[in-house]
Amino acid sequence: MLKMTANILRTLFSKKPTRLYPIEVRTPFEIARGKLVNEIENCNFCSICALKCPSQCISVDKKAATWTCDPFACVYCGICVEACPFKCLHQEQAQRRPAYERQILLKKGLPH
Amino acid sequence: MLKEMVPVSVDNLVKETAGLKIAGYRFVTLSCAAIDKDHFDILYHFDLGLDLKHLRLTVSGDTKIPSISPVYFAAFLVENEIQDLFGIFFEGLVIDYRGTLFLEKMIHTPFCKYTVQASQSKTNGSQPLSGSPDLKEES
Amino acid sequence: MLKTVIPFGPQHPVFPEPIHLTLTVEDEIIKQALPALGFVHRGLETLVDKSDFHQMVQVVERVCGICSMIHAMCYCQAIEEIMAIQVPQRARYLRVIWSELSRIHSHLLWLGLFADSFGFENLFMQFWKIREKVMDIHEATTGNRVIVSVNAVGGVRRDMSSEQLQWIQSQLANVKQEVARLGPTLLEDYTIKKRTVGKGIVSRDKAYELGLVGPTLRASGIAQDVRMLGYAAFNELDFEPVLGTDGDCYARSKVRFQEVFQSIDLIGQAIRKIPGGEVQVTVKGRPEGETVTRVEQPRGELLYYIKADGSKNLDRLRIRTPTFANIPALVTMLPGHWLSDVPVIVLSIDPCISCTER
Ligand code: SF4
Ligand code: SF4
Numbered sequence: 001m002l003k004m005t006a007n008i009l010r011t012l013f014s015k016k017p018t019r020l021y022p023i024e025v026r027t028p029f030e031i032a033r034g035k036l037v038n039e040i041e042n043c044n045f046c047s048i049c050a051l052k053c054p055s056q057c058i059s060v061d062k063k064a065a066t067w068t069c070d071p072f073a074c075v076y077c078g079i080c081v082e083a084c085p086f087k088c089l090h091q092e093q094a095q096r097r098p099a100y101e102r103q104i105l106l107k108k109g110l111p112h
Numbered sequence: 113m114l115k116e117m118v119p120v121s122v123d124n125l126v127k128e129t130a131g132l133k134i135a136g137y138r139f140v141t142l143s144c145a146a147i148d149k150d151h152f153d154i155l156y157h158f159d160l161g162l163d164l165k166h167l168r169l170t171v172s173g174d175t176k177i178p179s180i181s182p183v184y185f186a187a188f189l190v191e192n193e194i195q196d197l198f199g200i201f202f203e204g205l206v207i208d209y210r211g212t213l214f215l216e217k218m219i220h221t222p223f224c225k226y227t228v229q230a231s232q233s234k235t236n237g238s239q240p241l242s243g244s245p246d247l248k249e250e251s
Numbered sequence: 252m253l254k255t256v257i258p259f260g261p262q263h264p265v266f267p268e269p270i271h272l273t274l275t276v277e278d279e280i281i282k283q284a285l286p287a288l289g290f291v292h293r294g295l296e297t298l299v300d301k302s303d304f305h306q307m308v309q310v311v312e313r314v315c316g317i318c319s320m321i322h323a324m325c326y327c328q329a330i331e332e333i334m335a336i337q338v339p340q341r342a343r344y345l346r347v348i349w350s351e352l353s354r355i356h357s358h359l360l361w362l363g364l365f366a367d368s369f370g371f372e373n374l375f376m377q378f379w380k381i382r383e384k385v386m387d388i389h390e391a392t393t394g395n396r397v398i399v400s401v402n403a404v405g406g407v408r409r410d411m412s413s414e415q416l417q418w419i420q421s422q423l424a425n426v427k428q429e430v431a432r433l434g435p436t437l438l439e440d441y442t443i444k445k446r447t448v449g450k451g452i453v454s455r456d457k458a459y460e461l462g463l464v465g466p467t468l469r470a471s472g473i474a475q476d477v478r479m480l481g482y483a484a485f486n487e488l489d490f491e492p493v494l495g496t497d498g499d500c501y502a503r504s505k506v507r508f509q510e511v512f513q514s515i516d517l518i519g520q521a522i523r524k525i526p527g528g529e530v531q532v533t534v535k536g537r538p539e540g541e542t543v544t545r546v547e548q549p550r551g552e553l554l555y556y557i558k559a560d561g562s563k564n565l566d567r568l569r570i571r572t573p574t575f576a577n578i579p580a581l582v583t584m585l586p587g588h589w590l591s592d593v594p595v596i597v598l599s600i601d602p603c604i605s606c607t608e609r
Contacts, residue, residue: 017380029387031409033394054302054309077309077400082408091394138475139462141576143543143556145567155556157543162480164543186462186579189286190571207285207582 028093033076035092038067040109042088049080049089069105071096116165120156122177125169129180132158137165139184144194152200156180173200181206254282257590261290265368265594268604272581272597276590284585286578292608299565304330304538305404307565312398314570315606317360318548320353322570323402328482329544329557330404336534342406343484344525348419349393349401350483350546351514351521355426356385357549358507358514361601362437365504368598369446374436381429388419406531416522423515430511438505447501451584451596454498461583464576465551466506467600471498477547488520500599507601537561548573550601572606 019026028034045065050058057073058080060066081089120128140157147153150173158165171177179202181188191202192209202208255276261269269290275283298310311326312319324346331338363378386396393399393409401407411419437443453463458471468475469492476492478485493509495502539561545554551573558567577600584596 017383029391029394031392031394032390033400052306054306075309075313075398075400076395078394078408079306079309138459140552141462141554141571143567143569143571145556145558145569157554157556162475162477164545166543184462185460185583186576189575189579209287 028095030093032093032095033078033091034095036069036071036074036076036080036105037090037092038069038105038107039088039090040067040107042086043067043107043109044086044088045109046085048083048085052083053080065109067107067109071105072102116163118165118167120167120169122169122171122175125156125167126178126180126183128167129156129183132165133183136160139186140164142187142190142194144198144200146198150174152198154194154200171200173198176201176203178202179204179206253277259593263594265364265598266602266604267364268602270597270602270604270607272585272593274585274590274593279590281585281588281590281593284582286581288578288604288608290608291605293605295609296568296570299568301564303563304559304565305534307568308402308404309400311568311570312400312402314609315572315603316397317357317603318353318550318553318606319398320349320401321546321548321553323400324350324483325544325546325553325555326557326568327402327404328546329542329555330538330559332542332544333538333540333557333559334404334534334536336405336532338406339529339532340484340526341410341528342530344521345407345409345411345530346402346483347485347488347521348411348518348525349389349399349407351518352385352388353399354514354549355423355511356382356389358511359385359430361507361549361598362504362511365595365598366437366443368594369443371443374433377433378430381426381433384422384426388422391415392419403531405534406529408531410530416525420519420522423518427512427515430508434508437508438501444501446592446595447504447599448499449497450500450588450592451599452497452499453580453584457583458498458580461579462576463551463580464573465548465601466493466503466510467551467577467580469493470495470502470506472496475552477545477552480545482544482546484521484524487524488517490517500595503599537563538565550574550603550606551576570609572603572609574600574603574607577602578607 045060045062045067047060050060054077055073055075057070059068078091081091137158137160140159143155143157145153152171152173154169154171156167156169177200179187179191181191182204185206188206191205194200195202257274257276259272259274260266261271271287273285273287274281295310295314299307302310308323308326311322314322359378359382363375366374366378389399390396392411392415393401401409453471455472458468459473472494474492474494490513493506493513495506538559541558543554543556545552553573554571556569557565560566580600581597585593588596
C-alpha cells in the first residue's frame with residue numbers, strides 16, 4: 001500500500017510523457033532529415049541525385065530543366081543531399097505534413 | 113572469404129550432415145544461389161563454437177535432393193522455402209508444404225471462368241503442387 | 252477425444268505482424284502446431300538485380316524496421332570483407348553504439364508487447380514510454396527515428412560530437428533507472444509468473460539441436476552470442492552473454508530484460524573508449540567474391556550470404572533472419588500447452604515476421 005502511494009504521488013506530480021500532437025509539436029532535432037528542398041537556381045540538372053537515389057523517386061530532365069521528386073516514394077535517407085555536387089539539395093528539419101492526396105514536387109529552372 | 117568449404121554430392125550429403133551432427137555442429141541454414149538457368153548452388157551452413165563450416169552442393173534444377181530434415185529437424189523450414197522460391201524439390205521432408213509455405217493452397221472454383229492453373233511441370237506427378245510455382249527466384 | 256483444428260492468425264490481437272498457425276487441439280490442449288508464412292513476402296532479396304550495391308544498403312534497412320541499423324551493418328560488413336576495406340576505428344565504435352541502441356529499443360518494444368500478450372496493458376505503456384527516449388537519441392544522432400540510415404559501405408554517414416556522446420550517456424542513465432524500476436513488476440509479480448514460468452520449455456540440448464538463436468537460445472543456458480566474434484568494435488569491449496537456465500517464457504523475458512542493461516553498459520564502455528578520426532572511407536571498385544557474415548540482432552544471429560561477380564549489382568543476396576531460425580521451436584514448444592498460452596509462447600520467441608519473409 002505504501003509503495004503504491006509513492007507511485008501514485010510520483011505519477012501525479014511528474015511531467016506528462018505525451019503531447020497533444022497537432023497542437024503541440026516537439027521542436028525537431030538539429031540534424032533531423034525532414035522535407036527535401038531543391039534550390040533550383042543552383043541546380044545544374046546533372047542527374048546525379050536521380051542516379052544515386054535508392055528509391056528512384058527523382059527524375060531530372062536536362063533539356064526542359066525540370067527536377068521532379070515524388071515525396072511519397074522518398075524514404076528521406078539523405079543520399080541525394082550528400083551526392084549533389086552543387087550542394088543545392090538540403091533537408092529541412094521539419095517533416096512533411098500528412099496530405100490528402102498524392103503530390104509531386106516539380107521544380108522548373110532555367111535551361112543551361 | 114569462405115573458409116572450410118566442403119563440396120558434397122547428392123549421394124553423400126546426408127552422411128556428411130549426420131557426421132557433422134555427431135561432431136556437435138549446430139545447424140545454421142541453407143543458402144541457395146542460381147548459377148545459370150537450371151543449375152543451383154546450395155550451401156549448407158553449420159556452426160560449432162562460432163566457427164562456420166559450409167557444405168556446397170551443386171545440382172541441376174530437376175534433381176531431387178535428399179532432405180536433411182530427418183537429421184536436423186530445423187532444416188524443414190528453409191528447405192520448404194527453397195522449394196517455394198526456386199522450384200527445387202527435396203525428398204523426405206519431415207514437414208512438406210509442397211510449395212505452399214508462402215502461397216495459400218489454390219482453391220479450385222469450377223464455376224469461375226478465370227481460374228489460375230498451377231503449372232505442374234516440375235512436380236513429380238504423384239504430388240501435385242497446389243500453389244502456383246510462378247514465384248521462382250532466378251537471376 | 253474429438254480433434255479440432257483452430258486457425259490462429261494471421262490477424263490476431265497479440266500479433267504485431269501476420270503469421271498463421273494451424274493448431275490441432277484436443278479438448279483445449281494443443282497436439283500439433285504448424286506455422287504458415289507468406290503474408291508479407293516482398294522478395295527484397297531479388298532487388299539486387301535493380302539496385303546497385305551501394306543502394307542495397309537502403310534496401311536491406313527495410314527488411315526489418317526495428318533492427319534496420321543492424322541489417323545494414325551486416326550487409327556493409329559483408330561488402331567490406333569482400334572488397335577488403337578497412338573501416339576507420341571511430342566508425343566501428345559508432346556502429347557499436349547505434350546497434351546497441353537498437354537492441355535496447357527492440358527489447359523494450361518486445362517487453363511491452365510481451366506484457367500485452369498476457370493482458371498487462373499498463374506495463375506495455377510503461378515500457379513503450381521509456382523506449383521513446385531511445386528513439387529520441389536515434390533521431391538526434393542520425394536524423395531519422397526508426398530506419399536510421401547511418402551505414403554506408405566503408406563506414407558510417409554521421410559522426411557524433413562529444414557533447415552528444417555525453418548527452419547519450421545521461422539519457423541512458425535515465426533509461427536504466429526507469430527500466431530498473433519496472434524490473435520487480437515484470438520478474439516478481441505473482442500473476443505474471445503464473446503466466447510465464449514453466450511455459451514453452453525448450454531444454455538445453457533441444458535448443459541446440461533445433462539451431463535456435465539469440466535470447467531464445469541463451470535462455471536455455473547456451474552461451475552463444477555472435478558478438479563474441481568481435482565484429483565492429485566488440486572485440487575491444489568487455490561483456491559476457493546473458494544466460495538463463497530454464498528455457499521457459501520467464502527465462503526468455505528475463506534474459507531480454509537483462510540484456511537491456513548489458514547494452515547500456517556496452518554503450519558506456521564504447522563512449523569511454525571511442526577514438527577520434529575519420530568515420531568513412533571512400534570506396535572504389537566493385538565487389539567480387541562470396542562471403543558469409545553474421546552479426547547479433549536483438550532477436551539473435553543474423554546471417555548474410557553475398558555472392559558478387561564484379562558487376563555493379565550483386566549476384567545473390569541471401570538473408571537468414573533470427574526469427575526464421577526460431578520458428579521451428581514453435582513446432583516443438585506448443586504441443587502440450589493450453590490454447591490460452593499460445594499468445595504468450597509465440598511472443599516469447601520475439602517473432603519478427605517481416606524479417607522472416609523479407
Ligand atoms: S545532383 Fe544536385 S545539381 Fe545535380 S540534378 Fe540533382 S539537385 Fe541538381
Ligand atoms: S532522400 Fe533518399 S529517397 Fe529521398 S530523394 Fe533523396 S535519395 Fe531519394
